[in-house]
Amino acid sequence: MDRLYSTVASVLSPASPYARDIGHLFWITFWISMVILLFVSAFVIFNLVRFRDRGEGGLPPQTHGNTVVEVTWTVVPLVILIVLFVLTVQTMAAVSPSTKTTANALNVDVVAHQWWWEFRYPDGDVVTANELHIPVGRTIHLTLTSADVIHDFWVPELGRKMDAVPGHPNTMIIQADRPGTYLGTCAEYCGTDHAWMRIRVVAQTPDAYQAWLTAQAQPHAQPANAKQAIGRGLFVGLTCSSCHTIKGSGATASKDVGPDLTHLADRDTLAAGVIANTPENLRQWLADPNSIKPGSYMPDLHLSSQQLDALVAYLEEQP
Numbered sequence: 001m002d003r004l005y006s007t008v009a010s011v012l013s014p015a016s017p018y019a020r021d022i023g024h025l026f027w028i029t030f031w032i033s034m035v036i037l038l039f040v041s042a043f044v045i046f047n048l049v050r051f052r053d054r055g056e057g058g059l060p061p062q063t064h065g066n067t068v069v070e071v072t073w074t075v076v077p078l079v080i081l082i083v084l085f086v087l088t089v090q091t092m093a094a095v096s097p098s099t100k101t102t103a104n105a106l107n108v109d110v111v112a113h114q115w116w117w118e119f120r121y122p123d124g125d126v127v128t129a130n131e132l133h134i135p136v137g138r139t140i141h142l143t144l145t146s147a148d149v150i151h152d153f154w155v156p157e158l159g160r161k162m163d164a165v166p167g168h169p170n171t172m173i174i175q176a177d178r179p180g181t182y183l184g185t186c187a188e189y190c191g192t193d194h195a196w197m198r199i200r201v202v203a204q205t206p207d208a209y210q211a212w213l214t215a216q217a218q219p220h221a222q223p224a225n226a227k228q229a230i231g232r233g234l235f236v237g238l239t240c241s242s243c244h245t246i247k248g249s250g251a252t253a254s255k256d257v258g259p260d261l262t263h264l265a266d267r268d269t270l271a272a273g274v275i276a277n278t279p280e281n282l283r284q285w286l287a288d289p290n291s292i293k294p295g296s297y298m299p300d301l302h303l304s305s306q307q308l309d310a311l312v313a314y315l316e317e318q319p
């Protein structure tokens with residue numbers, strides 16, 4: 001069982017208009033800072049050399065007050081700060097929801113949990129976890145809340161960061177220019193598994209996205225063999241279904257304590273990006289969740305080997 005440690009996600013490789021705006025602001029600030037750094041360094045070195053002690057003894061001539069110098073070093077930083085302030089306010093407006101950016105947007109509700117993400121598509125009766133599918137070239141308008149503590153949604157290549165606060169919905173926008181998988185993470189310390197609450201945004205062509213949405217709206221496949229039928233029986237009969245929903249299983253969790261498991265087989269990872277979604281990894285996860293994600297709120301139900309096989313067969317739609 002290999003944990004998926006690598007993440008390659010950088011504000012410096014923007015893949016959306018909003019991330020690019022943020023990137024521009026970063027580079028403008030960076031180059032202004034570099035000019036200041038070079039100027040100050042050169043000035044210090046020049047003075048060190050020019051006015052060094054040449055062994056003449058005594059103090060050099062003492063001067064006091066210089067209006068030109070003092071006005072200059074007050075006005076120049078003031079102008080730099082005003083310029084950066086104006087650019088920052090402009091960028092904030094450009095990367096946040098507005099009537100212009102959300103006119104044709106796709107709405108998705110995001111609920112952060114300790115320690116995973118729930119994505120609800122109001123237009124399609126679809127709920128998924130940790131993997132957000134979006135069509136390329138369209139603004140996605142996210143409404144974020146939290147089921148427990150404060151988390152923070154951040155996919156650096158696609159947009160800004162935004163806090164997910166219990167009882168206080170925040171909104172933000174993201175967009176992807178080209179198909180691909182964009183990684184993100186929780187950016188507000190939220191407890192033990194804060195570092196293991198990854199986001200995968202899967203950007204697809206509009207047609208592929210629509211096909212995905214239609215497939216996800218279907219109920220989970222009915223058991224195709226005896227093993228899967230036993231698996232479904234266990235899912236409903238054990239306490240699984242009090243925390244998890246599977247559409248079409250005959251049981252609906254009264255409250256989504258754990259991720260919706262409908263069409264779990266379609267996801268790339270398990271446990272919010274900790275391990276790849278394979279039947280072997282799923283078996284290990286069900287057998288001992290804490291061996292994979294210490295501290296997670298999925299309980300160890302002490303399942304027997306046959307129970308594990310049956311649950312894996314049902315959840316992964318395996319023979």
Ligand SMILES: [Cu+2]
Binds near residue numbers: 151187189194
């Ligand atoms: Cu978090």
